[in-house]
Amino acid sequence: MPTCRICQSQFEPFISFGKMPIANGFLAPEQFDREYFFELAVGFCPTCAMVQLVDQPNKEQMFHEHYAFYSSMSRHMAEHFKRVALNIMPRYFASNDPFVVEIGSNDGVLLEHCVQRGVRHVGVEPAANVAKVAQEKGVETIVEFFDEELAGRIRSEHGQADVVFSANTMLQFSYMRSVLSGIASLLKPSGVLIFEDPYLGDIIEKTSYDQMYDEHLFYFSVASVDAMVRRHGMAVIDVESLPVHGGSMRYVVAHEGALSVSSAVAAQRAKEEQLGLRDLTTYEHLRKRIEQSRNDLVTLLSRFHDEGKRVVGYGATSKSTTILNYCNIGPDLIEFISDITPIKQGKFSPGMHIPVRSYEEFIAHYPDYALLFAWNHAREIMAKENNFHRAGGRWIVHVPKVGVLAHDFVR
Ligand code: TYD
Numbered sequence: 512m513p514t515c516r517i518c519q520s521q522f523e524p525f526i527s528f529g530k531m532p533i534a535n536g537f538l539a540p541e542q543f544d545r546e547y548f549f550e551l552a553v554g555f556c557p558t559c560a561m562v563q564l565v566d567q568p569n570k571e572q573m574f575h576e577h578y579a580f581y582s583s584m585s586r587h588m589a590e591h592f593k594r595v596a597l598n599i600m601p602r603y604f605a606s607n608d609p610f611v612v613e614i615g616s617n618d619g620v621l622l623e624h625c626v627q628r629g630v631r632h633v634g635v636e637p638a639a640n641v642a643k644v645a646q647e648k649g650v651e652t653i654v655e656f657f658d659e660e661l662a663g664r665i666r667s668e669h670g671q672a673d674v675v676f677s678a679n680t681m682l683q684f685s686y687m688r689s690v691l692s693g694i695a696s697l698l699k700p701s702g703v704l705i706f707e708d709p710y711l712g713d714i715i716e717k718t719s720y721d722q723m724y725d726e727h728l729f730y731f732s733v734a735s736v737d738a739m740v741r742r743h744g745m746a747v748i749d750v751e752s753l754p755v756h757g758g759s760m761r762y763v764v765a766h767e768g769a770l771s772v773s774s775a776v777a778a779q780r781a782k783e784e785q786l787g788l789r790d791l792t793t794y795e796h797l798r799k800r801i802e803q804s805r806n807d808l809v810t811l812l813s814r815f816h817d818e819g820k821r822v823v824g825y826g827a828t829s830k831s832t833t834i835l836n837y838c839n840i841g842p843d844l845i846e847f848i849s850d851i852t853p854i855k856q857g858k859f860s861p862g863m864h865i866p867v868r869s870y871e872e873f874i875a876h877y878p879d880y881a882l883l884f885a886w887n888h889a890r891e892i893m894a895k896e897n898n899f900h901r902a903g904g905r906w907i908v909h910v911p912k913v914g915v916l917a918h919d920f921v922r
Contacts, residue, residue: 513565517739520558524565525794527552528837532861534724534829553723555794559738562730567685582617584852587891589620596624600674603703609673614657615680619645662693671699677706682729691743704764712786713758717911718800721830732788733779740764749773757887805838807913812844821878824848826885827855827867836862849873882907
């Protein structure tokens, strides 16, 4: 039986997806025969309530100089991070010379606002290609993996931090003990760790199993995060649900007893009890809904194939890798995936090898159906796709249920 990475108890997987490639590993044909696969399975630790992957590939397999994810690609996300930089973080600045550290600073989409306002900062980003974009914006970036040792170096060079921020990164750390010890020593006595990650409650409510892939090692809840940070003398003092990434939670964590705890924490924990996040049966039900979702999607796409309809994927997301490989959906059912990210274009999707093409190819010859893999950006995408709708194009969605959206949905 696997061992929980947080409390070292044993736990059992509740779902196995079989062999999976690296979710963000878009590749060229000459790399097909060297493609890396691992067993994707997810389990729930009944002792500390942490939901987690059973196995995870080496971090060097996932984050490297060709890492194909640029945070600034979504205008909506860029605005989200601007709000965090200008409205959320300053609430916790203890002096007029604050210091901010971001873990997983990507292309500097958040810290560029610190640059503009002269706020002292350091970004930590191991993917050299995206880090370079941040450095070109003037964002001070260390191209390394964050751990306790690096936290010590940052502290001795810059002093302690008012805010350590991290978005969609904390959930990736297999060496969480080192990361949290590092953060605890890096924070000022009144400093806070603010982090945002996809929320377990949303995954369960929406059956959004496409959140389950190599980079997402943990599926956090308020209960499991609080138990985790308390091992390092810290506590969750505030939480806020966020609509981003298909449903996320923002956690504010401080040294235990240093800052008052908002009533939102107890309220969210009560909701988690109601949702049954600590009950094994909740996860068994989730597995059944996932299996149903796979059957429904394959049936729908096979029908469109038999009817001679053209189906194109919209957004070559990491999430889509789990869907496509688990459902065994290849280029016979999906002609290509349209994506605005230049580094993904001309490549092929991990595992199933569906071509990824430019957005221009999507608009040049609209398909009958677009399967919305980037469903977490649905609002932004629907707002700009009027011509697709006018041409008679329809959206296939798989979250929260597989189906075709009604024509008037977007009007
Ligand atoms: P993202 O939301 O980061 O999902 P994941 O974490 O699962 O990779 O990825 C969104 C992808 O969709 C990204 O490759 C950019 C693409 N995209 C478009 O092609 N068009 C759009 O209008 C938007 C918003 C995103």
